[in-house]
Every structure is written in C-alpha cells, then in structure tokens.
Amino acid sequence: MASSTSGKGSQSAAGTAKSRTGRTSGPAKKAAPARKPPAKKAAAAKRAPVKKVAAKPAPSPTGGVVRLVRAVWLGCAHAVGAVFRGIGQGAKNLDPAHRKDGVALLLLALALIVAAGTWSNLSGPVGDLVTMLVTGAFGRLDLLVPILLGVMAVRFIRHPEQPDANGRIGIGLSALVIGVLGLVHIACGAPGRDEGTTAMQNAGGLIGWGASKPLIFTMGAPLAVPMLLLLTVFGLLVVTATPVNAIPQRLRRLGIRLGIIAPWGYPRTESGGEYDEGYGEAAAGAVADRHDPERWRSRTGAGAGPADPSGAAEEEALARRRRPRRAAARPGMDRGMDAVDVAAAAAAALDGAVYGGLPPSPLVADLTQGIAVGREEGVEITAPVPPAREERPVAAAAPADAAEPPHATTAAASGTLSVPDLTKAPPQAQPLPPRAEQLQLRGDITYALPSLDLLERGGPGKTRSAANDAVVASLTNVFMEFKVDAQVTGFTRGPTVTRYEVTLGAAVKVERITALAKNIAYAVASPDVRIISPIPGKSAVGIEIPNSDREMVNLGDVLRLADAAEDDHPMLVALGKNVEGGYEMANLAKMPHVLVAGATGSGKSSCINCLITSVMVRATPEDVRMVLVDPKRVELTAYEGIPHLITPIITNPKRAAEALQWVVREMDLRYDDLAAFGYRHIDDFNQAIRDGKIKLPPGSERELSPYPYLLVIVDELADLMMVAPRDVEDSIVRITQLARAAGIHLVLATQRPSVDVVTGLIKANVPSRLAFATSSLADSRVILDQPGAEKLIGKGDGLFLPMGANKPVRLQGAFVTEDEIAGIVQHCKDQMAPVFREDVTVGQKQKKEIDEDIGDDLDLLCQAAELVVSTQFGSTSMLQRKLRVGFAKAGRLMDLMESRGIVGPSEGSKARDVLLKADELDGVLAVIRGEAHP
Known part of the structure; x- marks a missing residue:
C-alpha cells in the first residue's frame, strides 16, 4: 500500500515537473487534456480576490428580544384563535332560533346600557364610554338610540322567521338617521369640529356633521335642507315598505x-x-x-x-x-x-x-x-x-210565481228595515237553451262555514337535529373513502325526509354520486335513499334520506296559513308539507283533474279525506257540490248526509258508471248555456249572473242562478274498470277532456295503478298526478311516467306532479283524524239537509230494472239487432263471424232477440225469421237501452 502510494506520488511529482519545464514526451502529451480543469479552477481562484465582499453588520443586542416577543405574540394569537374556533365549532350545533334570540338579547342589553348612560348620566367608565360614543355620534338625539335598539330587539324576538326584511330595514333606518341628524345639525347652527366637542354634542353629533357639512359646502344651506328632507322621506318609505x-x-x-x-x-x-x-x-x-x-x-x-x-x-x-x-x-x-x-x-x-x-x-x-x-x-x-263565525248566505231559487222572497215579508211585518243583498242578480231576460233543472238549493238558507277550531293544531316543526348532523358526517366520510371531490353544503329538513345538498368539485361527474347510492344507504343505515341530480334551480345534487324522528302534518296547520286565508277560492285544498318545510296547497280548478294512486297503507285514503274536508271547511253547498263514489263501502261513509252531496254516496260500481254518464250530460248542458250567452268559462258566466248582465226573456219560467263547481271523487277506479271498462273509460275521457271550463273536476284514486286500470287515454287527459308508495318500478312509471314512487317510505310520503311540471315535489301528506271529520260533518249537517237530484237516482233505478237480464251484453245486443234487421237474416253463425264471438255468446244474443220480438223461434238448422222491419228498429233499440218504455 505504501509503496504504491509513494510510486503514484513520485509519478505525479515528475509529471508536474515536466509540465513546468515544458519538456514533454509521448505519454505526457496524452495526459495533458485531463489536467485542464484544474487550470480553470486555478484561474478562477486568482480572479476571486478581485471582488469586494461586503462586511456583515454586527448583531444587534435587541434582536433576540424582538424575536422572543414575536414568538410569544404568535403563540398567544394561535392559542386565542384555537379557543374561539372551538367556541365557533360548538356554536354550529346551536339551533338557528337560539342564535336569533341571542342577537335580540344582545341588542336589548345594549339598549339598557345606552339608556343608563344617556338617560340617567351613568358615572364611571361605562358611562363615559357611552357619552363619548353615543352622544358624540348622535348629538341631541342620543336619547332615542336605546328606543331604536329596543324596537329592533323586539322585532328579532317576534319575527325570527322574516330575515329577508332585515336588510331593507337596515338600509331604511340608516337613511332615516342620517337625514334627521343632518337636519338637526343645520337647525342648531351647523357647528364645526373646531368649535369643540360640547357644541357638536348639542347639535347633530358627528353623524349630523358628516351628513350636512359636504352639502353645505357644495350647494349651501338652502339646498342642503331639501336634500336631507328627501333622504329622510326615502328612509321612512323603505322602513315601512311603502x-x-x-x-x-x-x-x-x-x-x-x-x-x-x-x-x-x-x-x-x-x-x-x-x-x-x-x-x-x-x-x-x-x-x-x-x-x-x-x-x-x-x-x-x-x-x-x-x-x-x-x-x-x-x-x-x-x-x-x-x-x-x-x-x-x-x-x-x-x-x-x-x-x-x-x-x-x-x-x-x-x-x-x-x-x-x-x-x-x-x-x-x-x-x-x-x-x-x-x-x-x-x-x-x-x-x-251564529255561535262560531259570521254567517254566509246561500242564494236560493224562489218559486217562479212569488212576488217577493219570504224573508222580506217577515222583515216588513216585524218593523225591521230590509236591506237588499248587493251580490244577488236582478231579474234576467235573454233567450235560454232549455234544460230540466240547475244545481241549486231550496229555500232561504243561511249557511255558516265550519270553524277551524274543529281542526287540531300541530307542534312546531324541527329545522335541525342531532340525527341530521350525524348523517352529514356519514356522507362526508363516504365521499372521502371513495375519493370523490364533493361536500355537503347544506340541508333542508321536512317532516318525513331531509334533503342534503351536495356540491361537486371541478371536473367531477354527477354519475359518481349516483353510483354511490347503495354505499350511502349502507352508511346512513337506511334502505330508502333517493338521489336527485341535480336539484331543480340549483347547482347541487340532492340526497333525500328519511328522518329517524318523523313529524305529523295536521290539516289544521295547512288551512290556517296566510296564503290559504288570502285565497278565497272554494276549490283550494290542502296537500301537506314538502321536503323544504313549506306547506303545499293546490287549486283543483287549476289542476284541473288529478290521479291519486299508491299501494295499500301508503296514505291514499288520508289524502282523499283531506281533499273533501278542505272543501267542506272553505266552501258552502252553493259553491261546490260533490259526487262521491266508494265501491269499497267503508272509506267515504263518514260523509253521508252532508249538504254538499248531489246524490247519496254511490257504492255500486254499475251505478257509478251511470253517475259518470250523468256528469257528462250535466257538462253538455252547461256548455249549452256558455255557448248561448257567449262565455268561455263558468266563472265568467256566474259573475255575469251576479252582476245582472244576463237577462231572461219576458215570460220565461226558467230560474237562472250561478252554477256551483262539481267535484267528482272516485275512491277506487279499479273496481269500476272491472265492471264496465268501456263505459267508465269513455265517460272519464270525455269529462277530463271538456269539463274544465264547465266547472267540473275529477279526482281518481286507485291502489292498483296498472295499465289496464289507468289506461293511456285516462293518463293523457289527467295532467296532475299524486303518487304515494308503490310496490314496483312499473307502477311508478304508470303514475308519474318516471321512477321514484317505488322508493317512498309510505304513511303519507308522496310525490306530487302538478300540471306543467317536469319533476315531482316530494311531500308528506296532511292527516285529519276521524274525530275531526265527524265534528265538521256534524256541523255541516246541522246547517242544512242535502238536496239530491232526482234524475240521477231515478235514472239509475230505471236502467237496472230494464237491463237486468242483459247484463254487460247491451252493446253486443244492439249491434246484433242492427245486423239481423238490416240483413233480414237471423243466423247464429253469421253473428259469430260478424261480431267475432263464440257460439255460446251468439246463441245467447239470439235468445235475447227472440224474447224481445226481433226474431222468431228456432227451426233447427234453418235461419230464424226476422219479425221487424228497418223502420221499427230505432224504437226497439230505445227500449233495449232503457231510453223508452216498451
């Protein structure tokens, strides 16, 4: 290791020496390019000392103290902010009503403090602060500030449900105060700030000085006063909404x-x-x-x-x-x-x-x-x-030969002053189409409407509960778990369900929310979750989840609304309460016909009871007459004997079909009058009668009076369609097509919304639908032409689709108890007895006696008679071919014609003899149909 290192060191030293002396060899030339970078570094190192490096300032002795103070300040700020955020988070759980009460109590406390400082010259820091702020700002009018604050506090307490007017009142009060203080300041000589605080406080204060000084400077005092007067009047008009x-x-x-x-x-x-x-x-x-x-x-x-x-x-x-x-x-x-x-x-x-x-x-x-x-x-x-409320007279038709009404004679005999009724029509004179009898009452009758005290009040509805907050937290967790950029921005609580509004992030499809329907139902532990994508009129997706604490909607609460009191139309009925907490009412005259359908126990019968009770409470028998059809015999029996009925409650399906045909005839008679007098709607015709614009020709014996609305309620349409489907469908279609202008309106109810009951023709002419819980998606499509009713939870939970609407409104149907119905029915019975139409009941009995052996084969029998008489050939096989019936049915038709004298007796295989001529056929057919006696 050492030798190699020393060797490398000697080689590098030798190379360096060679480079310095300039003598190079072959290997040395090859290694030269590798040593160029160190040369650059050396050059940079030589140039570096040329730059002047700035000297660093000496550390300040107070820098550490400043950083310490800054850290302490930020720590205190974070701590205080955390405390207030915690308080605010807890305040979110407060009821909104408590928040409004807190604002009102705060204003009341301020009013007491200001009153103590201005009225009694309160000493101490609080009194000095009030004098400095209130008296300095408002001047001589500081005594009115506590009164103003007290009035605002009382308004918050008495009208917490009207927050929309707060902005208007605030703007109006501001303009009023500025204008008045400016006028007061000018009236006191318009002192300036250089004259001292006392002079300002004895005038209009800082507000009055700020309002009047610019006007005086720009246009002078003579024009400043009118400007401030206009501002004062404007503020007063805005506050009073005038x-x-x-x-x-x-x-x-x-x-x-x-x-x-x-x-x-x-x-x-x-x-x-x-x-x-x-x-x-x-x-x-x-x-x-x-x-x-x-x-x-x-x-x-x-x-x-x-x-x-x-x-x-x-x-x-x-x-x-x-x-x-x-x-x-x-x-x-x-x-x-x-x-x-x-x-x-x-x-x-x-x-x-x-x-x-x-x-x-x-x-x-x-x-x-x-x-x-x-x-x-x-x-x-x-x-x-009357014992309960003011009386309402019901106009009655007097006899044609009577010179004056009976009550006029009585009044004259007793010495009392007779006052004419300005709402009754004078004698009329104009040609009229003939008709048998109008719907009217008999005698001089005074009718008092039932009092709303007979209907119970319900408790106040909830706007928020702990269950709603738990659902919001569950929805937020579902969105986080499935990584959906969405958040719950609010909710509206109804009596049965709560609709949660979900706002989506950028580039998030609505389908991602609808795909989570089952996951949301699992998270909130509810099988009935309905997603509305989007909410009509809002950029949000609605998720409707049933409430764990349902509320009852009483009929009395709906009928006591201000909207119900302002609208005096007799056909206005109560429906219930929607998902947003608002009450729903509908005018049957504008629907103009409605289909009510739902499974057993869904609330259909309660809805029918609310409709009838609403009409009884708001309308007299002169305004509305009713035809009730109850094939089940138990749903509408409580209304037997009320004066609004035009015929006893019909329980026989065959008679119900005949009653519908009578309604068609009544509709035609009304249209005859409308066409004769040139009116397009029954309301205009009635108003013309009351105003005396329609006059009868001299010598006419007809008594022309306003037509009442005719309300036809069929509690079970399926039973009627099973007995006489063709007659019932034809009558319903004709009524729904034409009866709106004649003042006739139809309510059809069924618990079997299938295509053979609610046919295409009936659906096409009944534009308003009210669907309660159904057992299948197909039933929902039959009623509403869209899904949704299969997800309702029953017991009054429904979807209301009015005429012209694209999406239904979810509501909780109103409920009226049997005791309430009994009380209202008894009140109506005590007022007067019902007056039935004789032609309805007589026609039903006569038709049943004549056609009892024919049964449902009336149409086939008439067709067979026309065929046999026109061809003059009485053959059973011909009836089979022409009428497309079986041998047994053709043989029965031939026997019926034999019993009525149309054909002769049987002669084996030969054709029967025809006993009638073509000109005698009409009379025989009239006898068969019950239109003439044999």
Whole structure:
C-alpha cells in the first residue's frame, strides 16, 4: 500500500515537473487534456480576490428580544384563535332560533346600557364610554338610540322567521338617521369640529356633521335642507315598505284605523270625533276583514236574514254590537253584526270606497242614505248571530210565481228595515237553451262555514337535529373513502325526509354520486335513499334520506296559513308539507283533474279525506257540490248526509258508471248555456249572473242562478274498470277532456295503478298526478311516467306532479283524524239537509230494472239487432263471424232477440225469421237501452 502510494506520488511529482519545464514526451502529451480543469479552477481562484465582499453588520443586542416577543405574540394569537374556533365549532350545533334570540338579547342589553348612560348620566367608565360614543355620534338625539335598539330587539324576538326584511330595514333606518341628524345639525347652527366637542354634542353629533357639512359646502344651506328632507322621506318609505304611489291609501287606512277620518259613505256624529256606534263597528270590521279574506268574503256575501223572534237572541246581538270598536277590528274574532253593518261593509267592499279612495256608486249612496234614515228613526235592525263565525248566505231559487222572497215579508211585518243583498242578480231576460233543472238549493238558507277550531293544531316543526348532523358526517366520510371531490353544503329538513345538498368539485361527474347510492344507504343505515341530480334551480345534487324522528302534518296547520286565508277560492285544498318545510296547497280548478294512486297503507285514503274536508271547511253547498263514489263501502261513509252531496254516496260500481254518464250530460248542458250567452268559462258566466248582465226573456219560467263547481271523487277506479271498462273509460275521457271550463273536476284514486286500470287515454287527459308508495318500478312509471314512487317510505310520503311540471315535489301528506271529520260533518249537517237530484237516482233505478237480464251484453245486443234487421237474416253463425264471438255468446244474443220480438223461434238448422222491419228498429233499440218504455 505504501509503496504504491509513494510510486503514484513520485509519478505525479515528475509529471508536474515536466509540465513546468515544458519538456514533454509521448505519454505526457496524452495526459495533458485531463489536467485542464484544474487550470480553470486555478484561474478562477486568482480572479476571486478581485471582488469586494461586503462586511456583515454586527448583531444587534435587541434582536433576540424582538424575536422572543414575536414568538410569544404568535403563540398567544394561535392559542386565542384555537379557543374561539372551538367556541365557533360548538356554536354550529346551536339551533338557528337560539342564535336569533341571542342577537335580540344582545341588542336589548345594549339598549339598557345606552339608556343608563344617556338617560340617567351613568358615572364611571361605562358611562363615559357611552357619552363619548353615543352622544358624540348622535348629538341631541342620543336619547332615542336605546328606543331604536329596543324596537329592533323586539322585532328579532317576534319575527325570527322574516330575515329577508332585515336588510331593507337596515338600509331604511340608516337613511332615516342620517337625514334627521343632518337636519338637526343645520337647525342648531351647523357647528364645526373646531368649535369643540360640547357644541357638536348639542347639535347633530358627528353623524349630523358628516351628513350636512359636504352639502353645505357644495350647494349651501338652502339646498342642503331639501336634500336631507328627501333622504329622510326615502328612509321612512323603505322602513315601512311603502311605494310612493301607495302613500294616499296608506294614510287613509291609518286614519280609518285611528278613527281620525271616516270611510266613504259612513256618517260621523255631531261631535265630529267618533263614528256612530254601528258604523264605527262596521268600518273597523271592514278594515279587519281586509286582512282576513275569509271573513271579508263572508261579510260581502251576507244579507239581511229573518229577525230572531226570541228576546234572548236580540239581547245577545245588542251586547255584541256594544263591544269596543278596537276589539271589533281584530281579525278572526267572533262577534255579532247587524244587517246594516253587513250591507254597509258589503257596499263599501264592492265599490272599493274604503280602500281605493273612490266615490261610492249611486246604488251604494242610496243604500247609505236609507241606512242613515233608519238609524235616525231608531228602527231596530237585528240579524241571527251564529255561535262560531259570521254567517254566509246561500242564494236560493224562489218559486217562479212569488212576488217577493219570504224573508222580506217577515222583515216588513216585524218593523225591521230590509236591506237588499248587493251580490244577488236582478231579474234576467235573454233567450235560454232549455234544460230540466240547475244545481241549486231550496229555500232561504243561511249557511255558516265550519270553524277551524274543529281542526287540531300541530307542534312546531324541527329545522335541525342531532340525527341530521350525524348523517352529514356519514356522507362526508363516504365521499372521502371513495375519493370523490364533493361536500355537503347544506340541508333542508321536512317532516318525513331531509334533503342534503351536495356540491361537486371541478371536473367531477354527477354519475359518481349516483353510483354511490347503495354505499350511502349502507352508511346512513337506511334502505330508502333517493338521489336527485341535480336539484331543480340549483347547482347541487340532492340526497333525500328519511328522518329517524318523523313529524305529523295536521290539516289544521295547512288551512290556517296566510296564503290559504288570502285565497278565497272554494276549490283550494290542502296537500301537506314538502321536503323544504313549506306547506303545499293546490287549486283543483287549476289542476284541473288529478290521479291519486299508491299501494295499500301508503296514505291514499288520508289524502282523499283531506281533499273533501278542505272543501267542506272553505266552501258552502252553493259553491261546490260533490259526487262521491266508494265501491269499497267503508272509506267515504263518514260523509253521508252532508249538504254538499248531489246524490247519496254511490257504492255500486254499475251505478257509478251511470253517475259518470250523468256528469257528462250535466257538462253538455252547461256548455249549452256558455255557448248561448257567449262565455268561455263558468266563472265568467256566474259573475255575469251576479252582476245582472244576463237577462231572461219576458215570460220565461226558467230560474237562472250561478252554477256551483262539481267535484267528482272516485275512491277506487279499479273496481269500476272491472265492471264496465268501456263505459267508465269513455265517460272519464270525455269529462277530463271538456269539463274544465264547465266547472267540473275529477279526482281518481286507485291502489292498483296498472295499465289496464289507468289506461293511456285516462293518463293523457289527467295532467296532475299524486303518487304515494308503490310496490314496483312499473307502477311508478304508470303514475308519474318516471321512477321514484317505488322508493317512498309510505304513511303519507308522496310525490306530487302538478300540471306543467317536469319533476315531482316530494311531500308528506296532511292527516285529519276521524274525530275531526265527524265534528265538521256534524256541523255541516246541522246547517242544512242535502238536496239530491232526482234524475240521477231515478235514472239509475230505471236502467237496472230494464237491463237486468242483459247484463254487460247491451252493446253486443244492439249491434246484433242492427245486423239481423238490416240483413233480414237471423243466423247464429253469421253473428259469430260478424261480431267475432263464440257460439255460446251468439246463441245467447239470439235468445235475447227472440224474447224481445226481433226474431222468431228456432227451426233447427234453418235461419230464424226476422219479425221487424228497418223502420221499427230505432224504437226497439230505445227500449233495449232503457231510453223508452216498451
């Protein structure tokens, strides 16, 4: 090792020496290129000292202290941030209602502190801080700041469900405060900041100075004042949500409420400060009814009823009328009304005088003058007072030879003032198409709608629970495990299911979420998971998962909504509550027909009960009449005897088919009237009758009255289709095609949604569908033309597909108990007895007696009779060939024709003799069909 090393060293030394002396040999020349890099390094080393290296500054003695302080500061900041993040994470689990209450209580606490500092000159640091901030900013108006904070706190507590108005109120208050403080500052001499803090606090403060100083500098004080006035008015209009064109109406309404001014047509007393007692109550009631359309509709339609003969009823009516006007203005309060108040409120409502600021029509002016005269003469005017709510009159057809209605004679005999009903039509005169009888009630009947107190209220719905948070965590874990860039951004909780909104990352297909349906169901331990991709109107995928804690949706909660009170249409019905927590209602007149289908126990019967109960609560028998078909005999028996029925509840499928044919005839008669008078819809025709635009020709004995809506409900369509499929389908198709404009609407319900029950023609003409849980995907496609119903969980969970919608709305159907139904039915029965149409029941009985031996072969028998008479050849084999029936059926048809005298007796293998001629065929066919007596 040593020798070799020394050898290498001697060789390198020798090579170096040779290179220095310049004597080289062959081997030395070959090794020269390998030694060039060291030469470059040596050259670089020689050039390096040429550069001047900057001297490093001496370390500062305070650098270590600064770094220590910085480390301590960052450590404290991280610690405090971690604490607040932990508090914030815990605050996420709070109920949103608690958060809003916390904001309201914080504002209330600030109001108390500011009030203590400004009103009582609180001493100490808190008082000095309040004086410096509040008084310095608001100046002389610092006393109003606690009141403003208190009002905002009360609003947060009373209306936590209206967060949309907070932005508007904030903008309006800001503009109002700035404008007022600017005006106050100018009124106090517009002191500047150089005059001292005291001068600023005695004026408009810093806010007033900042609002007025730029305006005074740019345009002067004369123009600054109008600008600030406009800003103040703008803020006031924004806070009160009043457009400029509605200011006169709002001021008049405020004056009516405060009793400062009188509505059009209402006299004042000589004192000038109060209404007459009766008129003040009517005006206040009219104002209250403006906010309660149900009462408004009942008042405007009310007429003067017969006087109550009992003294107790009169004393009770007088006591009710002597109640304070302030109590009369409360919406929803049950109180007594006399006939003059009702007529005055109705007249004011019809002409728009109370709220529109329009002068009354001559008819209303004459009526008001007559009322005033009656008041001055001291004529007692009474009207029956119902126990629950105001009465609603049901217009009735008087006999043709009666000169005046019976109640008018009674009123005149008792010395009371008779007030005309402005909503009834005058005598009519125009040619009319003939018809037997209109749907109408008999006698002078006053009908009171059932009170909503008969329906129970439900508890408040939940917006969030611990189960929802657990599901969100499970969904997040599923996305992480399968490496899907998606996250749950929110959810909306319904009574039955909760829809979780999932937002996808960039370049993530929606199909990756739908492919995880089974994995999601496994993670949340629920077999019923429905994925909506995407949610209509949102850039998110919806995952609907059933709630572990389901909620009940009561019918009373849906009917008590403000939307239900504002819409007085009699065909508005309650459906339930959707997945977003909002209540669902639908107008049967706009559907205009609906198919309700679902398996046994899915909630179909409860839905039908809610539809019928909604109509009974909102409509009188004059508004809506019903035909109920119940082949199962147990579903609709609770409604037997209600005055809305036009015929007893039909339980025989054969009679149901005949009732549908009667509905078709009624539809045709209504269309005859529409065509004769030139109207396109039954609503326009009815309104023309009420307005007196349609007049009967002289000498006409027909009594023309508004047509009620006709609601036909078939509880089980499958039973009807099994008995008479052709007749039922033809009638349903014709009704659904044409009956909308005639005011006839159809509700079909079935628990067997197969193609032989819900045929293509029926589906094509019934645009609205309501599907409950089905047993198979095929049934869902029959009802909705798309999947989804097979994944519902039953017990009212349904999919509602209204007319014109592409995707159904998931909802939990409303529920009404049997006790509630019994209470409403009993109330309706107590009001009046049902008035049935005789032609419906008589026609059914007559047809059954004539065609009992024919059975379902009526159509074949008519075809066979026409064939035999036209050919004058009575052969059984010909009937087999022409009618495509078997030998037994052809032989039975030949026997039926023999019993009715069409063909002669059998003569063996020969053809039977034909006993009728072609001109006698029509009469025989009429007898066979039951249209004529033999």
